[in-house]
Amino acid sequence: MMLTMRREELACRQMVELVTDYLEGALPRRDRKRFDRHLRGCPNCTAYLEQMRTTIAETGRLTPDDLTPEARDEFTRLFRSWTGTGGSDDSGSGGDAPG
Amino acid sequence: MEAAETDAELLTRIRDGDESAFLALVTRYNGSLQRVARTFVPNEAVAEEVVQDTWIGVVRGVDRFEGRSSFKTWLFRILVNRARTAGVREHRHDTFDPTEPAVPPDRFDPSGAWAQPLAPWESDVDDRLVAASWGPSLMAALDELPERQRDVVFLRDVEGLSSDDVCDVLGVTEGNQRVLLHRGRSRLRAALESELTARGR
Numbered sequence: 001m002m003l004t005m006r007r008e009e010l011a012c013r014q015m016v017e018l019v020t021d022y023l024e025g026a027l028p029r030r031d032r033k034r035f036d037r038h039l040r041g042c043p044n045c046t047a048y049l050e051q052m053r054t055t056i057a058e059t060g061r062l063t064p065d066d067l068t069p070e071a072r073d074e075f076t077r078l079f080r081s082w083t084g085t086g087g088s089d090d091s092g093s094g095g096d097a098p099g
Numbered sequence: 100m101e102a103a104e105t106d107a108e109l110l111t112r113i114r115d116g117d118e119s120a121f122l123a124l125v126t127r128y129n130g131s132l133q134r135v136a137r138t139f140v141p142n143e144a145v146a147e148e149v150v151q152d153t154w155i156g157v158v159r160g161v162d163r164f165e166g167r168s169s170f171k172t173w174l175f176r177i178l179v180n181r182a183r184t185a186g187v188r189e190h191r192h193d194t195f196d197p198t199e200p201a202v203p204p205d206r207f208d209p210s211g212a213w214a215q216p217l218a219p220w221e222s223d224v225d226d227r228l229v230a231a232s233w234g235p236s237l238m239a240a241l242d243e244l245p246e247r248q249r250d251v252v253f254l255r256d257v258e259g260l261s262s263d264d265v266c267d268v269l270g271v272t273e274g275n276q277r278v279l280l281h282r283g284r285s286r287l288r289a290a291l292e293s294e295l296t297a298r299g300r
Contacts, residue, residue: 011207024262
């Protein structure tokens with residue numbers, strides 16, 4: 001351990017810019033240690049990190065718009081024209097009837 | 100209740116010309132495709148064409164898809180390629196300030212420490228009712244992100260692609276991807292914070 005090489009402590013203002021690199025595991029080992037050390041002594045930055053994690057988790061729960069019935073019909077029609085089905089071949093119109 | 104079929108299972112059925120499998124896949128991804136397409140092209144109508152074109156690509160290419168990448172990555176790669184072709188070739192530049200701080204400077208004292216205490220949100224967000232009502236504000240904040248940030252946050256955090264896959268799909272470097280992700284997530288956090296502050300009053 002080379003204590004003489006140890007750089008000064010991170011400020012909160014720097015912490016908030018490193019938080020993504022930290023969560024992505026992209027911080028060099030030494031910076032990660034400085035980050036962790038700061039966290040241990042700083043409830044505000046610990047809270048900030050938690051807020052970021054909450055933000056990410058909430059974003060992951062977003063669900064983009066559902067398909068409208070019109071769009072569904074349109075895609076059905078398109079699929080038939082793309083695949084050349086929809087005629088009267090022996091596969092019938094729906095071999096799949098989930099219960 | 101049966102578990103939802105995996106993408107791979109649906110693809111197998113699509114290869115056999117199964118319409119319901121195709122519709123299941125479209126239902127799963129169409130909204131996301133539309134949102135990402137929209138960041139490349141001038142309006143919703145063009146985005147819709149790009150998305151439709153992407154689905155044609157899926158149906159035509161399904162036999163050649165070997166499953167080396169995840170289906171999702173393949174799908175978004177097709178989309179972005181088509182969107183680039185259809186879109187303004189020269190992509191509109193984001194108003195992207197690389198020095199934009201994650202948190203406004205006035206939130207810190209001269210030493211760089213937080214000027215006001217910060218609290219975690221868990222207790223608020225864990226409340227089901229509150230959490231359910233966050234969606235619209237969060238989606239609105241996401242829609243307001245500069246386009247490249249929006250693409251990265253959408254693919255990473257909404258769709259759950261890995262950083263490698265996002266770099267592949269969008270053709271950005273890992274470092275650039277991380278910067279965009281950082282700016283985007285920081286803005287979303289700020290949006291939720293102000294939402295929470297407004298509600299608390």
